Amino acid sequence: MDNPPSPSTLVSNLISDSASARKYAVFKLQNLLSDPSFADAFIAADGLLALRDAVMQTTGNTQAYALGSLGVLLELGVGWEGVDALVIEKAVALAVGHPLVNIVRNALTLLVLVVSRPLEGARRSGSSTFGFRAIKPALDHHPNFLESLVHRLSASDHTLCANALQLVNALMRDAVVNGGELEWPRFIKRLQDLGVIGGVGMLMRGDAANDAGSPLATAILEFQGLTKLLLRKWKEVRVNVELHEHKKALKTIHLASNPQPFSPPNSDGEPGRKTRKHHPEKWRRLGFETESPAWEFDETGYLGMMDLVDFTRRNADTYQRILMEQSMQPVAQRCPVARASLSVTLVLYEHFEIEGSGGEEGGGHRTSLQGRVFEARASGNLDRLYRPLLLQWGRLHTAALNAFIRLWKVAGAETADFYKIEEVVRIVVERIVGGTTRKTDVATVEDELRSASLENARKWQMEGLDEVNEDAWGPHLVQIREQLHHESLQFMKEQRVRCLLQGSWFPASGSGEAGWRYVRLSHNRRHLHYRTYVSRGTDSPALGDLPEKLDLHAVTSVDSNVSASSEQPPTALLNGDNNSSTDTLTDKPLLHEPGKASTNTKITIIGHPPATKSYKLTPLQTSPVETVLLELYPQTSSLASEWLDGLLLLLNQQPITKDTTNLVAMMEDWGVRLRMLNLRWEDVDWEALEMRVKGERVEGREVPGREGLEGGFWFGGLET
Template identity: 30%
Template structure:
């Protein structure tokens, strides 16, 4: 299989590969790396005098991986042993036929092999053409144990492609839901079943590649498209199996880390894609099963890094949930649940409506609202404020006595309980940056945030106690609110390492101690920044800053970078070896779909484009970007002293697939490159990622604060007073007017 050059001289000898033939014999062959796989197979068939058509054969390596034009050169250079086998198309025809006339004794072995073949597009195309998918679905409908696990994994691998599974119907989805609803199912069944549901949730029309949000294709996918499912389709089947969501949440407490991890990933996907029509129902059901408490327990119990990324994703999703509740108007006339909450609040007060001196109804003002207009009172805190007020009142058995005692005081001295509750919601939202959906920069666990209502109750009690101890009156409301804001920062500091009793202790501080500390802080701060319009401006700038940093991170990925090929920290020390190609250059394509890369023994100048990068990783297959997971290989010339073979590098990260484990283990040359890539890859993920580095979070914060100060320069330079609100002027007397261009 070697050749001569045009001038008759022999080229440098190619590496020799062992080729195992169909009859079990081993042949040694020099394979020209410039040939295509098709030409190599033709020459092998000719040399071995195989009468059958060469198109019926293919090459695989010793691990079973199919040899393609993309990886042929690498396998030749590494002298990998090859096997001459039946072509994927031929295997597909045979397996599809055998599934139709399956023998139970051979079924398990058949679907076991099918798992591997389903990753190969050449196999999949022929398998689908011969009705293989329908037969595979029949196996999933009837099988159990390992056979069911292999069949589900085969389908999961098929669903990594963007075609071929658009015929999955509601009956099949319900079957997968029922599989996951059984608490006795083993991990090898739950893992692929969870991944299948997750894929269906994410396959909504809006996820169609190349679709612009709002276009007609978004509502009407092309015929044969797999992007026809989404949250609504899956949730309809979830509703038929009442125990499904409860079982999934309960699995978060499983001793099997992998079981908890996959359940967490499914919950995150559902949260990220919940549709408007079913949002309230789904979130309400999830909250009833105490999913937040289960995740907080995971924060303290998990020992592996595998769950860290999933927990941070969950936090980011709860930021979205919280923001949506905060921006959903309270409308008791249109929403029965709002009316019910208001009835609970009023009943707990044990008060009766009255008529005031102006002959107007006096009801909600007795609870500390400023008016009787409930939608207006909750305009800034929405449903979140209503839920927090209800929880605060229900958690205090003496609430009615407290209200009656307050009503005996002069009006200006009464506690404005409802107003204080809403102000605390605003303060906590500011503290946890509940500014906009999808924008979360927390890099650490936030267990207190996940218990938002409990923190709210503590902070509201603190607000009322500060009001009483300071002898405040109505005009002092803003002053007391500033005091509470100061204490919130103290009580909720470093929440990833503090205990709940420490938070309670901070909210039980004496007034004078809190006031003295606040006065020290005020010397360093500008009271202007606490004004409501300034807080709203900061929220807008925060969103813009986040998006700017996100685009910058993605541009870093498109530019590309060199990394060290790392060794997973779980690798036994006796198996650690210096890799032949310890360096890897990775670059994201302009379509944001693939990470292209090349492994090399030394760094070299990589040209722009993708010509120098023969291998690639599908970004859609990255389910998690785990950090601090691997060590540096021994004997590698490196750019940093941080790398060590004895412990995981803080600059390491792994790209994990939901079912294939790690697809890449890398070590960045420096902290900046590590932050660029870990956060950039997280921000690309379809199921919603999170920020992993303090650098990115710091950039977003710094840009926000700089932008805020620039916006305020004109005002603060003149010391102009900014009001908390602007009164609306009278409407124009007629429509006979126009807007000036000046």
């Protein structure tokens, strides 16, 4: 390998009249300057001035390499004396309009370093080359710079997108940290008006965000963290009606309501002449609690005011209509729109965990952000890492507030119920917004919030409680469930075997033309006794009247065509509902024609035939061949489930019909609830339970009266 050129050689090439020599020098410098010792030697050889001249005077790839080399020096914390107003002006001009992508990329990188320069280092050197103030004079000469910067976010070159977004992040961070209290909100609003939210949102949803090693992925996550920082900063700004911006925002909220001139009544109670005085309930009419609304923003700060202003602007007609509707209601039944807006702001603030966002927005944290991207990709949680809906804060607030007002009306809520509706909205937001992926469009979320119902909120709340219980009691519940599953299975085995011990009538064949067969399990549970009759009897034959028998030890398997798709869930069984349109396992006949014993349901018992003189093994056989020992044609689905699962359980096999497995799961669930409620087994009406297992209707018990009880009963935060 050739030895690298010395710093003095490269400096000589930089000041050479030969274009190829200058190009060679800056090309080599990009890699060599990353070595701090080489960088010091290069600066000591007066190379910084030569490199600055290359940035200012060359073109094409030579200029791109020169910008890149200067950027490498600045990343090492040296060479800042070579960056003056003219260099910054040049970088801004190149970033705005140069056609070559490699030049624009390196110019943007240089500007990122300038804006991100640590304040302490700049002060120590006495330089003003840092932050937004360093590039502001250049921006005055290029007023379309910010617009072109936002436009770069949609470029096809991902590195160019990353560099542009890094500069956006640097400008935002500097505006928040070093800008005045009134300056940074204006600058951020300007970026938002230029479309930075839409640009970053597209990048979040795009494939480039999947590349954990890409600078673009880190820049996207950094922008997300800065968005949280901005929300937190806005929330920390205290509303002060003496400030022009705050007073203007309150006036916007008032005027958007289309206030009418107030007519105080005359002494006789009739409306008097309209005056220019405000209504005595000017602010309470809008949903505030008092006529001095500034203090009501204490929890949400200026963020709550911004959200309310945004809502009134986005929904001017709806806002006025809602206020008109509410004015016609009794005071206690009016939905306080302003108060609800502030509540929704806090719900979203908590949902996106703004307060606990930590140092995502810090300066030297890109390595940790890159680590988070790698970790999220490895665990398959990229969708949880990127939150593009956070960027759609205004639309989410509007949709959630509309849901709040709608749910208030549906529930017939009153002022005292405010926090209950707030909790319902929190549940709805957690489920709908929290259940999205980074690909989910905000319009889809708006539609789901628009259709959310109280019934769904109740269901989601119960599911949430189950998840909490599972997290808290998971390991213990697993043990309990395993034990209860075994106990429930034994209970069902005993119930199914009892059905076999009682015996049942079956057609001797599927067509019913060969008479009837009565089958019954012996008391010792070792044999199936059966006999074929010409017709079905009215009584159950005794075990001694059944001469034929089948040894269960010879049975190897039980086959069936019983369909699980026609079985009814256990809730219908528990309610004794046999009138469902769905076929059930509760005495549902399987006859094709009334009065005729014909069915296509068959249970086939397979095993080894008994040894007889007429049956002998051939020389090639080592064991008897399996054959059909008995066929049963149950006429009802419940009979099919009882005999099929009963025979399987006798053979120490698992039940297969949906009816039996659902009943086992139901008893298992009941057992868990009994354990959690600390009830005793003797407190359960086992007779009623067994009747329900058999499919028999159980008379409902009388519901206790409500004498002596006051107020409504609230279940899950909602009155029933």
